[in-house]
Amino acid sequence: MMLQEYMEEQKKHIDARLKELLCTDVKAFETLYESMNYSLNGGGKRIRPILMLAVIEMLGKNPRPYLDMACALECVHTYSLIHDDLPAMDNDDYRRGNLTNHKVYGEGMAILAGDGLLTYAFELMASQKQIESSKIAAIISTFAQAAGPAGMVGGQAFDLESEGNMEIGIDGLKLLHKAKTGVIFKTAIDIAAILGDATQEERNALDDYALYMGLTFQITDDILDVVGDSHVLGKPVGSDEKNKKATYATIFSLEEARRLARQAAESASTSLKPFGDRARILKELVEYMLVRVN
Known part of the structure; x- marks a missing residue:
């Protein structure tokens, strides 16, 4: 199966399950749930949950019983996007070709939608009775550390404090992207x-x-913010420059950023040698990340 077919098949299962998860019988909570579902089911490539399922499959296990765990990853990713788009953060009006959550439901409801998705993710993980309790505990611990102040939240805080500071250097840039973006990819793989x-x-x-x-x-993301097509990306380009953010495209030249992205992709593929042919999907996935246009 080609990567595109594999991703489409996995995305179909993930999307179908995500549409089933968040519902309420309490009329007073309906707007909150509508807001959560607006962003959760508003498109997206589902790379993080697909990555998790692909690694499980590579390790010789059937990934299907772990679909809800993959959906929990997407809930946390979506929460981070809702909060990133807020006026107090990146102040973006569009995401995935649609108005951002706060533009539709207001800032207060958007904050609560993000909070709801984050906490619901842990509820979903803890409810997986078919998984041994020791594994659930290890997964929740891993996930909480990655999503919290030692990981993604810390990365976002550093991002806020770094706005307007183009002098954070390569070490600061690596820390920023590892904590803000890379940590959830790693968590998908750790789970x-x-x-x-x-x-x-x-x-x-x-x-x-x-x-x-x-x-x-991340390097490709930085490049796309400079040369990407906003209609294809589904969000405005140039926000990094607007917010005076240090990125691989602003610290280095575009040509050097592309070289570093290629170098990183080659290193990712090389690291999979112990898995042999079983790693074909993961190798193709990193190549896709290198050439993606959205």
């Missing part, structure tokens, strides 16, 4: 390693893959 009973050697290889794959994604 898959737990569920797939990966050996220590396999985990070491997957750690390297996660690092370089996340880097590939």
